[in-house]
Amino acid sequence: MEDLDLGAAVWPPAPIRTERLVLRGSREGDRAAFVDLFSSPEVHAYLGGARPREEVERELPGAPEDRPGTFVAELDGAMVGLVLLRRASGDRRPAAAGALDLGYLFLPRAWGSGYAAEACTAALAWLAGVLPGEPVVLATQSANIASMRLAARLGFTEVERYRAWGAEQWLGIRPPTPGT
Numbered sequence: 001m002e003d004l005d006l007g008a009a010v011w012p013p014a015p016i017r018t019e020r021l022v023l024r025g026s027r028e029g030d031r032a033a034f035v036d037l038f039s040s041p042e043v044h045a046y047l048g049g050a051r052p053r054e055e056v057e058r059e060l061p062g063a064p065e066d067r068p069g070t071f072v073a074e075l076d077g078a079m080v081g082l083v084l085l086r087r088a089s090g091d092r093r094p095a096a097a098g099a100l101d102l103g104y105l106f107l108p109r110a111w112g113s114g115y116a117a118e119a120c121t122a123a124l125a126w127l128a129g130v131l132p133g134e135p136v137v138l139a140t141q142s143a144n145i146a147s148m149r150l151a152a153r154l155g156f157t158e159v160e161r162y163r164a165w166g167a168e169q170w171l172g173i174r175p176p177t178p179g180t
Contacts (some may be wrong), residue, residue: 001039005087011068013130017025019051020124021115023083023145024070028063033079033107035060046141048165073106073119083123088137095159096137096171100127102154103138111146120154124174133176142170 012025024032035056037043044050069085084103088096102124104116122137138156141145148170156172163169 005068012066013126016071016113016122016126017178019117020075021119021122022074023119023122023126024074025066026064026070026072027066030064030079031060031062034064037082037105037107042146043105044146046125046147046167069081071119071123073110075110075115078106080110081119085136093094095173096139099137099173100131100134102136102174103137117150117153128158135176136173136174138174139169139171141165146157 015021035053038056038060039050039053041050043090053108071083071085072079073081073083082103083104084101084105086103088099088101102120104120106116106119108136117137127134127136137159138151138154140151142148144163151170151172154174156174159171161170163166
């Protein structure tokens with residue numbers, strides 16, 4: 001995945017406020033939540049498995065990198081997840097090559113409350129204002145029923161299925177939306 005080229009847009013943008021969340025760039029105080037997120041077996045059950053906590057602790061800098069397209073989802077002042085927008089390389093998914101790719105990771109304590117849908121909707125609305133007319137793709141393991149439901153709720157429709165990481169993956173596309 002490549003960083004998101006925002007052209008003249010500034011990163012990070014002003015915090016994006018939703019009904020319950022704030023989407024913002026990362027900060028030094030987010031490190032513990034990043035470690036929890038990247039080392040969680042539950043979070044990575046459909047992503048090829050979690051990395052060992054000690055490895056994440058060792059490799060993650062004191063202040064997590066604030067990369068264009070990476071939104072921290074904050075609830076009541078604490079990080080609960082990430083929404084990621086990147087350019088897809090297409091090495092595993094040729095149909096996605098060059099498209100904007102939406103990804104998300106949320107801590108298990110934030111599951112089942114609609115936070116991922118709320119955060120992804122806000123990030124996609126921001127994207128439509130910054131890069132209007134861009135289609136967006138989303139990939140998930142087809143066995144991940146919650147992610148499949150979220151993809152449909154966000155307006156993604158199936159483009160292809162493929163095998164990666166020992167399981168069937170689903171690739172969907174969301175047609176371009178006009179900027180706001």
